[in-house]
Amino acid sequence: xxxxxxxxxxxxxxxxxxxxxxxxxxxxxxxxxxxxxxxxxxxxxxxxxxxxxxxxxxxxxxxxxxxxxxxxxxxxxxxxxxxxxxxxxxxxxxxxxxxxxxxxxxxxxxxxxxxxxxxxxxxxxxxxxxxxxxxxxxxxxxxxxxxxxxxxxxxxxxxxxxxxxxxxxxxxxxxxxxxxxxxxxxxxxxxxxxxxxxxxxxxxxxxxxxxxxxxxxxxxxxxxxxxxxxxxxxxxxxxxxxxxxxxxxxxxxxxxxxxxxxxxxxxxxxxxxxxxxxxxxxxxxxxxxxxxxxxxxxxxxxxxxxxxxxxxxxxxxxxxxxxxxxxxxxxxxxxxxxxxxxxxxxxxxxxxxxxxxxxxxxxxxxxxxxxxxxxxxxxxxxxxxxxxxxxxxxxxxxxxxxx
Amino acid sequence: xxxxxxxxxxxxxxxxxxxxxxxxxxxxxxxxxxxxxxxxxxxxxxxxxxxxxxxxxxxxxxxxxxxxxxxxxxxxxxxxxxxxxxxxxxxxxxxxxxxxxxxxxxxxxxxxxxxxxxxxxxxxxxxxxxxxxxxxxxxxxxxxxxxxxxxxxxxxxxxxxxxxxxxxxxxxxxxxxxxxxxxxxxxxxxxxxxxxxxxxxxxxxxxxxxxxxxxxxxxxxxxxxxxxxxxxxxxxxxxxxxxxxxxxxxxxxxxxxxxxxxxxxxxxxxxxxxxxxxxxxxxxxxxxxxxxxxxxxxxxxxxxxxxxxxxxxxxxxxxxxxxxxx
Numbered sequence: 241x242x243x244x245x246x247x248x249x250x251x252x253x254x255x256x257x258x259x260x261x262x263x264x265x266x267x268x269x270x271x272x273x274x275x276x277x278x279x280x281x282x283x284x285x286x287x288x289x290x291x292x293x294x295x296x297x298x299x300x301x302x303x304x305x306x307x308x309x310x311x312x313x314x315x316x317x318x319x320x321x322x323x324x325x326x327x328x329x330x331x332x333x334x335x336x337x338x339x340x341x342x343x344x345x346x347x348x349x350x351x352x353x354x355x356x357x358x359x360x361x362x363x364x365x366x367x368x369x370x371x372x373x374x375x376x377x378x379x380x381x382x383x384x385x386x387x388x389x390x391x392x393x394x395x396x397x398x399x400x401x402x403x404x405x406x407x408x409x410x411x412x413x414x415x416x417x418x419x420x421x422x423x424x425x426x427x428x429x430x431x432x433x434x435x436x437x438x439x440x441x442x443x444x445x446x447x448x449x450x451x452x453x454x455x456x457x458x459x460x461x462x463x464x465x466x467x468x469x470x471x472x473x474x475x476x477x478x479x480x481x482x483x484x485x486x487x488x489x490x491x492x493x494x495x496x497x498x499x500x501x502x503x504x505x506x507x508x509x510x511x512x513x514x515x516x517x518x519x520x521x522x523x524x525x526x527x528x529x530x531x532x533x534x535x536x537x538x539x540x541x542x543x544x545x546x547x548x549x550x551x552x553x554x555x556x557x558x559x560x561x562x563x564x565x566x567x568x569x570x571x572x573x574x575x576x577x578x579x580x581x582x583x584x585x586x587x588x589x590x591x592x593x594x595x596x597x598x599x600x601x602x603x604x605x606x607x608x609x610x611x612x613x614x615x616x617x618x619x620x621x622x623x624x625x626x627x628x629x630x631x632x633x634x635x636x637x638x639x640x641x642x643x
Numbered sequence: 644x645x646x647x648x649x650x651x652x653x654x655x656x657x658x659x660x661x662x663x664x665x666x667x668x669x670x671x672x673x674x675x676x677x678x679x680x681x682x683x684x685x686x687x688x689x690x691x692x693x694x695x696x697x698x699x700x701x702x703x704x705x706x707x708x709x710x711x712x713x714x715x716x717x718x719x720x721x722x723x724x725x726x727x728x729x730x731x732x733x734x735x736x737x738x739x740x741x742x743x744x745x746x747x748x749x750x751x752x753x754x755x756x757x758x759x760x761x762x763x764x765x766x767x768x769x770x771x772x773x774x775x776x777x778x779x780x781x782x783x784x785x786x787x788x789x790x791x792x793x794x795x796x797x798x799x800x801x802x803x804x805x806x807x808x809x810x811x812x813x814x815x816x817x818x819x820x821x822x823x824x825x826x827x828x829x830x831x832x833x834x835x836x837x838x839x840x841x842x843x844x845x846x847x848x849x850x851x852x853x854x855x856x857x858x859x860x861x862x863x864x865x866x867x868x869x870x871x872x873x874x875x876x877x878x879x880x881x882x883x884x885x886x887x888x889x890x891x892x893x894x895x896x897x898x899x900x901x902x903x904x905x906x907x908x909x910x911x912x913x914x915x916x917x918x919x920x921x922x923x924x925x926x927x928x929x930x931x932x933x934x935x936x937x938x939x940x941x942x943x944x945x946x947x948x949x950x951x952x953x954x955x956x957x958x959x960x961x962x963x964x965x966x967x968x969x
Contacts, residue, residue, distance in 0.1 A: 256746055271742070280749050438948065464948055482950045501959050506941075506950035524941060524952040526734065526874060543733045545742045545874070547952070 241314035244270045248311070249554050250530070251297055252509070252522050253284025254546035259299060259309055262528060262542055269528075269542050272309065274316055281325065287550045288333040294554050298340070300330030306342065311554075322352060331385070332371025336378045336395065343371035343383060351395060360398040364391060372424045382433055384421025390435055392447055405445055406452035423468045425477070427491075434491070436479050438464035442489055458494035460487050471512040471519065471533050478519055478533070480507025486521060488533065500536050502529055509551035522548035725905065730966045734874040747877065751836035755813070755885040762886055764790040764814040765807055770797045773823040778848055780818055782930045786899065786912050788863050788888055790816075800829075800944050808833055814886060815944070818843070828934065831944045832882060837952065838944045839882060841908075841934040848930055856914050856926035862895020863888045864912070869902040875953055876903060876969040879936060883908075897928075906967045908934040936969060 248261030248270065257280070258273045281303040290296025290308055296317075297309040304323035309316050320340070323330070328345025335341070339359075340352040349362040349371065364371075368385035380402070384390040392403035408417050420438035427434060431448040432455070440461050443454035463481040470477055471488075476497060480486045484503035487496050505525030512519050517533035524547050530540040674690070677683040709716045721727065736743055754760045764787050766780050772795075784790040800817065807815055812833055819827030825846055831838040849855060866887050871880035883901045896916060902909045912929030939953040940946070953968075960968065 256742065256749075258742065278745055462947075466950070482948075483954055484951065484956075501956075504954060504956065504960070505952045508950075524950060545740065546746050 241272075242312065243314075245272065245309075245311045245314035250520055250528065251287065251311075251552040251554070252528055252544060252548050253287050253299060253550045254544060254548050255283045256280070256546040257282030257284060257301065258546065259284065259287075259297070260544050261311075264530065264540050267540070267542075269544060272314065272316075274307075284549050285330040286333045287552050288335065289552065290335055297552065298333050298335065300333050300342065302329060304330075306330075306333065306340065320352070322350070323348070331368050332373075332381075332383070334371070334373035334378075334381065336373070341371075341373065341381060341395070343368060343381075345369075345385075347385075347388075349381070349383065349393070360395060362393060362398045364388070364393070364401075369420070369422050370424050372426065374426045376426070376428065382424045382426070384424055384435060386420045386438070387418070388421065389419050390421055390424065390433065390445060392433070403445075403447035404452065405454070408453055408457065420464070422464065422466055425468055425470050427470060428474070434468060434470070434477050436465035436468045436477075440465055440481065442468070442477065442479060442494075444491060456491065456494055458489060460489060460496060461485055466507055467510040469510045469512045469519070472515050472517060478510060478512060480510050480521060480523070482506040484523060484525065486510070486519075486531075488536075498536050500531050502531070502538050502541075503527075508547075508549050511551050511553045513553050514555045518553075520551050520553050522551045524548075725965060728965045730963060732873050732966075732968070735872050736874055736877050743874065747881070750878075750881075751832055751834070752881045752885050754834070756881070758889060760813055762789060762814060762888055763812045764816055764886060765803075765812045766790055766792045766816045766818070767795045767803075768817065768825075769819045770795055772818075772820050775823060775846075775848070776818055776820040776825045779825050779846055779930060779932075782849055783816075783818075785859050786864070786929050787886055788861070800831075804831070804833070804943050825932075827937075829944060830882060832885065833943065835943060837878065837882065838940045838942070838949070839879060840937045840940070842937055844933050844935070846930065846932045849928070852927055852931070854926070856928045859897055859912065859914075859928050860895055862892035862897055863890060864895065864897040864899045865891040865893070867898060867900040867902075869900065869904075871903050871969060873969060875936075875939065878939065878952075879908075879969060903969050906935060906969050908936070908969070910934065 245261055247263040247266060249264055250262040252260045252262065254260060257278050258271050260269055260271055262269045281301070282305075283302040284299050285302055286300040288298045290298045295310060295312050297311060299307045299309060300322075301307065303325055304321060304327070306320045306322045307316050308318040322340070322342045323344050327348055330342060331345055332343040333341070336351070338354055341349065342352065343349040343364065345368055347364045347366045347368050349364050351360045353359060364383040365385070365388040367388050368383050369388075370385070371381060371383045374380040374382070379395045381393045381395060382390060383393065389407060390405040391401040393401050407419055411417055418439060421435050422438050423436050425434045426432075427444075431446060433445045433447070434442065435445070436442050440459050440463060442458050442460060442465065444456040446455045449455065460479060461481050461483070463483045463485070465479045465481045468477055468479045475491045476488055477491055478486060478488050478500075480503075484505050484507060486500035486503060486507060488498050488500070489495070490497050500519070503521065503523055503525060505523045507521055507523045509522045510519070512533070518539070519531045519533055520528065521531070522528045522544075526544055526547055528540075528542045528544055528548065528551065529538060531537065532539050674683055674686055677686060748756075755762065766784055766787075768776050768780060772780075780792045784792045795817075800815070804815065814833060815829075815831040817829040817831075818825045819829070821827075825843050828841045828843050829838060830841065849858070864887065866884055868880045868884060871877055880901070887899065897912070897914050900909075900911045900913070902911070909931070910933070911927060911931050913925045913927050915923050915925045917923055936953075937955050938951055940949045941952045942949050960966070
């Protein structure tokens with residue numbers, strides 16, 4: 241069990257309540273479920289990483305329980321009662337400094353501490369569809385839903401929202417435009433928030449600017465957009481709708497950059513990898529698909545036997561995912577490919593890679609090179625990231641020769 | 644000049660024959676470069692005759708070899724059909740799979756399959772139906788027990804559905820009509836169940852059927868579901884099964900068949916009689932039609948805001964002639 245869970249790089253939650261782990265390198269999917277007695281009210285509503293090292297997966301179930309699954313041990317370690325069926329489904333789970341933040345459809349946002357006393361309780365309005373936490377400022381949380389505009393909350397001052405979005409102006413028939421926020425994401429390195437709505441609109445808000453109306457608004461398709469995700473390179477967003485259409489939209493001008501084909505059912509879960517141009521999508525057609533964002537082709541397709549609700553991509557298994565996207569990278573290596581974030585460079589030689597960290601890296605920091613595959617015993621060579629190509633090359637050649 | 648005109652095909656023909664007899668290198672000319680239609684046609688006929696001759700020779704040779712071997716001849720090959728060559732679908736249901744069994748056992752039809760509800764079907768049409776569609780709906784109502792036909796007075800489906808639920812209906816069937824002929828069907832399972840949208844074609848009413856039997860009686864028919872092998876096929880098959888009551892009246896000797904072949908579902912309604920233990924006679928009663936699934940939507944009818952479980956996308960899914968989804 242522990243071995244299987246350590247192999248998995250993608251985690252999927254299904255409607256039958258089973259947590260599925262997929263290992264893309266071995267092309268295998270494993271079921272992790274508590275007992276052989278499954279019930280439909282254990283349906284997985286949301287999933288989130290329990291800690292920044294991605295060793296724990298938090299699963300919010302329909303009956304109000306939040307289960308913790310340890311990826312290293314391969315078992316469910318904890319289960320807490322955080323609400324019940326009457327309050328609605330979980331719409332968001334987040335972790336802040338060892339306390340758990342949950343939000344349900346009826347609008348109750350609660351912060352659960354380690355002890356049994358729960359501190360803040362905020363009512364964010366009814367009909368909530370999504371709650372998301374700002375990955376850089378962990379005490380900021382955004383919520384939105386049906387007839388519930390986007391609101392940004394600071395958990396340290398829970399009485400009033402920091403930012404409430406204003407509805408756009410009346411349309412060309414002078415009718416009020418209905419509000420239905422389905423998914424929210426925080427753009428990195430800036431204050432902006434992207435939302436997608438059930439009326440096929442994608443909007444960008446800027447809380448730091450004086451205007452409460454969206455800074456950018458675009459439309460895609462004719463069907464409700466259910467999820468969105470931000471890829472590694474900035475200024476674009478991937479959205480999915482209920483018809484199974486996935487599109488990459490450009491956030492600078494609001495145009496469609498391209499569509500991803502292949503899904504047959506509505507998209508329920510979408511996640512882009514933090515550093516690689518890879519996208520995992522799951523939906524009602526019971527398939528998990530991994531696409532490459534560079535050429536929009538399908539890399540992996542895995543049949544899971546139940547309808548899927550949410551997907552989580554682990555960022556630590558960079559090398560395993562990278563081995564499976566040869567065609568999206570140029571055949572000849574372009575030196576240097578070491579950017580500010582330390583993205584992997586590709587060499588034709590046997591799996592030489594440069595592993596980088598995911599945290600924002602300043603320009604003066606160094607990138608460590610490690611030769612060989614998953615062998616921790618290889619030589620560790622530290623090279624300043626801002627060094628030009630001719631300085632890095634001899635170190636890399638040394639690492640290659642070592643292996 | 645006339646002789647010249649005739650000579651040229653002969654010359655080209657000889658070139659053609661030698662090339663086809665040799666046939667190890669590709670021909671340096673193709674028929675499409677001949678501009679004259681008559682000559683081109685002549686060349687094409689010659690080509691076809693050549694090919695036919697070669698095929699016949701090959702067949703004769705093979706037959707001779709087979710006869711020469713006599714008893715030791717290898718068995719004849721199974722001819723390739725599209726059903727044989729079907730690309731294996733990974734969603735094909737394995738009967739022993741527990742997870743799929745659990746998924747099916749607890750889906751929206753579980754209430755029917757656990758014998759908690761009896762089917763009650765409401766049949767209606769799109770607005771202002773013509774005679775053919777009206778007669779089709781009446782005949783469907785005789786075929787499906789406990790079915791009621793109502794005239795659609797331009798009412799919105801989303802408003803009809805809560806009223807049906809309160810009156811304990813389990814299915815809503817809407818026959819869509821275009822140009823005086825039924826061409827679509829929306830089948831909505833009622834409490835909160837999936838909605839399937841089909842394309843209906845080849846509708847034959849009772850009057851148009853040859854050698855048919857007498858009208859169907861009130862007995863509950865048996866149901867045959869053929870060839871629904873994938874997970875999507877299972878969902879659709881269960882949808883059809885839940886239209887009919889659980890207990891078929893074997894006295895009535897009536898059977899409704901939903902046969903899936905190449906993603907088309909053929910509906911037939913027969914009455915059978917066993918002449919002796921080995922031979923059965925059947926007479927077809929009732930309407931016959933073919934269905935093709937266009938989309939399966941989770942939840943009751945809501946084409947704009949509902950979530951689709953499966954949508955038929957022609958350019959992505961129909962690219963291979965050997966890949967089927969049901």
